[in-house]
Structures are given as structure tokens and as C-alpha cells.
Amino acid sequence: MKILINNKSGVPIYEQIYSQIKSYIISGEAQEDEALPSIRSLAKDLRISVITTKRAYDELEREGFIYTIAGKGCFVAAKNLELLREENLRKIEEYMLCIAELADTCKLTREDITEMYRVITEEE
Amino acid sequence: MNAIEVRNLNKLYKANKVSSGFELKDVSFDLPYGCIMGLIGENGAGKSTTIKLILDIIEKDSGTIRIFGKESPEELVLAKDDIGVVIDEPVFHDSMTGAQINKIMRSTYTNWDEAKFFELLERFGVEKGKRFKTLSKGMKMKMSIAVALSHKAKLLIMDEPTSGLDPVIRNDIVDIFNEFTRDPQNSVLISSHIVSDLEKLCDYVAFISRGQLLLCEEKDRLLERYAVVYCSADELAAISEKAVKGKKESPYGVEAVVERSAIPEGMQANPVSMEELFVLFAKEGKLK
Numbered sequence: 001m002k003i004l005i006n007n008k009s010g011v012p013i014y015e016q017i018y019s020q021i022k023s024y025i026i027s028g029e030a031q032e033d034e035a036l037p038s039i040r041s042l043a044k045d046l047r048i049s050v051i052t053t054k055r056a057y058d059e060l061e062r063e064g065f066i067y068t069i070a071g072k073g074c075f076v077a078a079k080n081l082e083l084l085r086e087e088n089l090r091k092i093e094e095y096m097l098c099i100a101e102l103a104d105t106c107k108l109t110r111e112d113i114t115e116m117y118r119v120i121t122e123e124e
Numbered sequence: 125m126n127a128i129e130v131r132n133l134n135k136l137y138k139a140n141k142v143s144s145g146f147e148l149k150d151v152s153f154d155l156p157y158g159c160i161m162g163l164i165g166e167n168g169a170g171k172s173t174t175i176k177l178i179l180d181i182i183e184k185d186s187g188t189i190r191i192f193g194k195e196s197p198e199e200l201v202l203a204k205d206d207i208g209v210v211i212d213e214p215v216f217h218d219s220m221t222g223a224q225i226n227k228i229m230r231s232t233y234t235n236w237d238e239a240k241f242f243e244l245l246e247r248f249g250v251e252k253g254k255r256f257k258t259l260s261k262g263m264k265m266k267m268s269i270a271v272a273l274s275h276k277a278k279l280l281i282m283d284e285p286t287s288g289l290d291p292v293i294r295n296d297i298v299d300i301f302n303e304f305t306r307d308p309q310n311s312v313l314i315s316s317h318i319v320s321d322l323e324k325l326c327d328y329v330a331f332i333s334r335g336q337l338l339l340c341e342e343k344d345r346l347l348e349r350y351a352v353v354y355c356s357a358d359e360l361a362a363i364s365e366k367a368v369k370g371k372k373e374s375p376y377g378v379e380a381v382v383e384r385s386a387i388p389e390g391m392q393a394n395p396v397s398m399e400e401l402f403v404l405f406a407k408e409g410k411l412k
Contacts, residue, residue, distance in 0.1 A: 010395040012348045040158070044306045047299075049327040050158060052344040 001030070005046050013048055017056035025065050025076055026087060036066060036074045125193070127279050127311035128155040128178065133187035135173055146335060148173050151187070153330050153340040158308035160301065162322030162343075163315035164402050165332035171315035172212075174332065175283045178313070179209060191279070205234050208272030210282040214256065214264050222252030225271065233275035241274035248296075262293045269297065273304065280304065280312045286321050294318070298325050323398040333406040343398070350401060351384045351393035362388065370404040 139145030367386030
């Protein structure tokens, strides 16, 4: 698993850990029930705060991406299809927002956009 | 559970002919097990006074200090076996070699680990046969740190262990403390005015200025809460005045530290450094 921490990016460190572990899990690279590094060892390896690392893990657990066994550590949760769907829906919404903004600047109507979408999907 | 608990700690040095006096006022903070806390303050802010009070080197006027949950004087004396101490000044006699220091420490600490001590000296590149006075400042500091780490201490208390050292050695030392807290039972209290070292190392930071604790917070949360914006005076005026914590103005624009939540959409929020925050907080006194 690759985790890169950039102190100068302005993105909160906990969010950097959270999103990188999450994309590792969502991308399918991670195996179900795979052990994740312990909070303390990850924090020390990355030279970041233990509390911040714990915050990222807590968030991942709350969202169902990982689970904890007391005394054993944290593991990758079974892929939850509902969760993935949610995640994808969220992404689609994000892209739609971009489309809406761009369409607005180009003065495209709603019909123009649906027409474009129809053409694209028909081509496929 | 906390390794150190300090409550309403007070210490007054009365003004006299040679000094204008100093007062440490109502300092309270907790250091949880497994964490590193940095005391940040300007020269004379009260960092060393706080540390000396915790180590019982000087007597407090009032307040409570608990170490490993213990507070009676008898228990605290015994607790010192588990505390590694590093202070700013050289603590060993000039003519002593590493090997001689080892002998003295062997009969000082019940859990002295000779093998660990020599291993650390080797790792730090400190020659054990050299007399203390012939060591460079960085080597002397590393000697002190090696002693502090060689008696199975669970708590390191250090006053300015990195001041006066070059960046490479400072980085080494930061790594050593980072490594030490891999064990969740081990905790570190470290003071420094080299804020960047503490920014790298700490889980918690406490700002002390003019004898008062300005804040004690989780480091990353503190850094997340504020941001630097570069804009025109008009643009800054649009941000709620309460959210603007400090600013530097020039005829061409403003640089300001503001609460991240108050930054309007579209304005770039740049990460703030601990140093910028500390200078600001120390200048303005209490901000909270």
C-alpha cells in the first residue's frame, strides 16, 4: 500500500491518510480481511501524529471500510456493494456539478447536455 | 490515562534588585500515555520553570503534579527511576568518559541497561573513551539522550534537547523520540523554541508565553483550524473580523491568518505553520 503525506499541500493530514487507504480498498487492491498496519506503527513510519492516524482509522471504521478486533488490530472489511454504489453515486454527482458549471459558462442548455450524453452512450 | 497531569501550577519569583521577577500562572495540562507533547515558548516564557517543577527540582507554590498517576512526594521519588531526563546544559563532569558515566549510572538507576547504553553511543557516533569536555555540543547532547534512553524509562522529559544543534543531528534526535513512542506506554514531554522540530514530532502542543499557558491542543487539529490567505484589504474586510487572528499589511495587499471555516469559497487557503501561529499567539496574548 502506498501512502504519501504532503505537509505542504494544505489538505489535512488525517484526510490524506483516510482518502489514500480508502482508495486502496475501493480500487480492489486490498484483500478482504487483510491486516492493516497498526495505528501506532503507521504513524511512526510516516512520522505523523498517532492521534491524527487514529482519527483517520476511526472515520474509515465508521464508514464500514475497515473493522477492528480488540488486541489484534484493524482489517479490511468485506466489500459492501451498497457502500461502493454510494461512493460511485457521490462521484457521479460531483462530475455532474462540474458539467453544470461548464455548461453554464458555455451557455449550453439542459437539452444540449442530454443530447451530448445520448450521443456518447450510443457510440459505446 | 495520563503520564503527566498538571493542575493549576503556580510559581512566583519575586522581583529583586537583579531581576524583575517571574510568575508561572495557573498552568494545567495532560500528557496521555504514548503521546509526545511539545512545550513551545519564547525565551523566558516559563518552559524550563514548568519542567523543573515537574521534576521537583524547584518547589511549587501551589497546584498538583501527577506522574504515572502518583502525586505523593515518596511515590514521585520512586517514579524518577522511570523518567529519562535531558536538560539543556551539560550534566556530566568534564573529565568523565562514556565508560565512567556508565559505571555511575549503573548504580543510579535500578533498570540500567549497559548494553543498550553502549549500543546507543555507537549508533550516535559518540566515542565512549573520550572525555566529556572534548565532545562537541551535539555529542554531549547525544550522550545525555543515550543515558536517558538506557534505563528503561517510560517517560522522557526534555528541556531544549535540540537547541544549538545542527539540522542533521536535530533530525536524528527527532527520529529517536519518534521511535521511542512506538511503545504505547512511552511518553515524551519536550520543550523547545525551535518550533519546526516540535511541529515534526508532537501529537500535542502547548503554547506558553509570559508564564501563562495560552493553549494546549492536538497539533494537527490546531494546524487544520487556521490558514493563511493572501488578498487585498477589501477582500479581507469581507471575512468576519472575529475569524481574522492576525495580519500583515503592505500597500499592495494583506497576508492574514484566519479561521479556515470563515474563508469564502474561491479564496485560496494556504497551510499555516506552527511557527506563524505561535508568534501570533504570543504577540496577541490570549486568543481563545
